[in-house]
Amino acid sequence: MTTAGRLEPVLSVRGAKKHYGEVRALDGVDLDIGEGEFLTLLGPSGSGKTTLLMAIAGFTSLDAGAFRLRGEDITDLPPDRRSFGMVFQGYALFPNMTVAGNISFPLKLRKWSKAEIDARVRECLELVQMESYADRMPNQLSGGQQQRVALARALSFKPSILLLDEPLSALDKKLRADLQWELKDLHRQLAVTFIYVTHDQDEALSMSDRIVILDHGQIQQIGLPDQLYNQPDTRFVADFLGKSNFLEAKVCERLGGALDCESGGERFNVTGESSSYNGADRVLLALRPERIRIGAQGTERFHGVVRQTSYLGERCHLILDHPGFGGVLVSAPTWRMTVRPEVGGEVSFGWDDDACVVLAEDQ
Amino acid sequence: MIARSLTDKGRYWILILPALAIMLTFYIWPLVEIFGISFSEPRPGFDNYASMFDSRPIRTSFVITFRVAAITTIWCLVLGYIVSYAIYNTKPKYVGLMIALVLLPFWLSVLIRSFAWIVLLGRSGVVNDSLGAIGLIDKPLPLMHNEFGVILSMVHVMLPFAILPIMANMKGINPSYVDAARGLGASELRAFVSVYFPQTLPGVLSAALLVFVLSLGFYITPALLGGGRVLMISEYITYQIQELLNWGVGTSLSVALLLATAAVILAAGRFVNLRRTFLERG
């Protein structure tokens, strides 16, 4: 919730509910979206992201709840009166119109003059670097090009909010990475509010100002990308955003700002936001694989046996067996590896006191 | 052992041979005969074709045929479009049922459906009797033995042929196009006109061609509902051959109808994907 206060909310979602029979697609969503913000709705498939976006756009009606646009209630406004730009999952370019025809469609509806329309179409095509494609039909374009045209069309009438539903999911990995940069750049240039739906955590982390994590139609956590990554509230968030090891621990005693914890027969300190816990509390700790250091025998606190290794170029993933912790996932930068771990070999491993995050009790 | 010694191609020909033989004996051969007779009865030459242009009844019959086929086509398109649209915009669970209802008439012979219309539309048919009974009319309305009756029942028979291609077309249209148009500021009507309808045009044209061509050569329904007063060309041909034994006129008219139909199909081929219309109906 941190940055919402900083920015004037342009769009407010209050108590949004939408049920399809037994399925709770949206189950009481409250959200404020700041002016000019790049907000990402992130969640696994079926978590209600599209439903929320479609409801914001006006294509899906809520069972309960309200939307306010700069204070004005728009809950019952039809989609054509909301004037949000929208990029659909399959782009939905009109197959019976040229690229220019697609982009000018919203402008003709708004009764712009021919000269204004021509100028704006050219401007939008330049914006997405598609100047020479004005007269093509959509089916003569590649996926990435269609994506750009869809973006140009959604931006042509200068909407104040742009809604994007997994716009890059149909593209291959390399193109996706390029377009991520371009989208981010576009957002910076235009000062338009972006509401972006994706199930891809890397995309969310790299592009967003703020991320909303959804699951089962409920918001799990809202925050800045690094905040969500480093301080996940729940096991779900820690598990969904990146990878985590989970340790069940008992708090032995409180030492000032730190907790002295015991887990798997080992004792270690946990610093950070753990103020509400005291001795004898049971806590769940999340530990990122890349926070774990490994070294030759004797250089670190704990000892484990390498169960499996996986070489990924820049990084190396290992699963270590520790008698108390069980399997521990480690992700180490290859260039800094001081040992060459062999399956079955013994290594020592450890982490800093601030590496573990205390998770809230999960539902 | 024999099968193994055959090539793939050989096996293929053996499989289609019976069908090919049937086509040649009962379809192509008679057609060639008809062609021959039209130039040789009652005496060799082009007399039959020359007189076709002089005969008023024949010209009238061609005009009626094309007019009835055209009006039937227009009604079938309008009604077929509405039905197809309804099918794909209703609750998904009713779609199967509605398609079944569209296909149901195929299970009843055209003859029976035509007699059913006679029962409804006759001078003392169900419609006239009911209207008379509640005092709305004094004397029976002329509901059949005229073009009205013929067209009404033909629309009924032809409707599925209009619905199927339109439906197949609509099925392939992603609903997000209309959503996209709405999101860009189009009213429901505008989204339909600018985005949805243009995408259904191929289906509509296919339906138009199919219904029109089938209507041109239609016989049973116009003969029964027209009562001899709406003489479409197929009935005229039958009359010439069966009643007057006028083989020369009958066969030359058949050839003319065949050529007219071929001309319509070829002309339509510029706008319609013929392969899809006649061979790959969904």
Ligand SMILES: Nc1ncnc2c1ncn2[C@@H]1O[C@H](COP(=O)(O)OP(=O)(O)O)[C@@H](O)[C@H]1O
């Ligand atoms: N029109 C619908 N009818 C029935 N169930 C739906 C409909 N739309 C979505 N759902 C259900 O609602 C849940 C959320 O869907 P959705 O918002 O599309 O998820 P996401 O976009 O996060 O993958 C899913 O379980 C989905 O099956």
Ligand SMILES: [Mg+2]
């Ligand atoms: Mg989705």
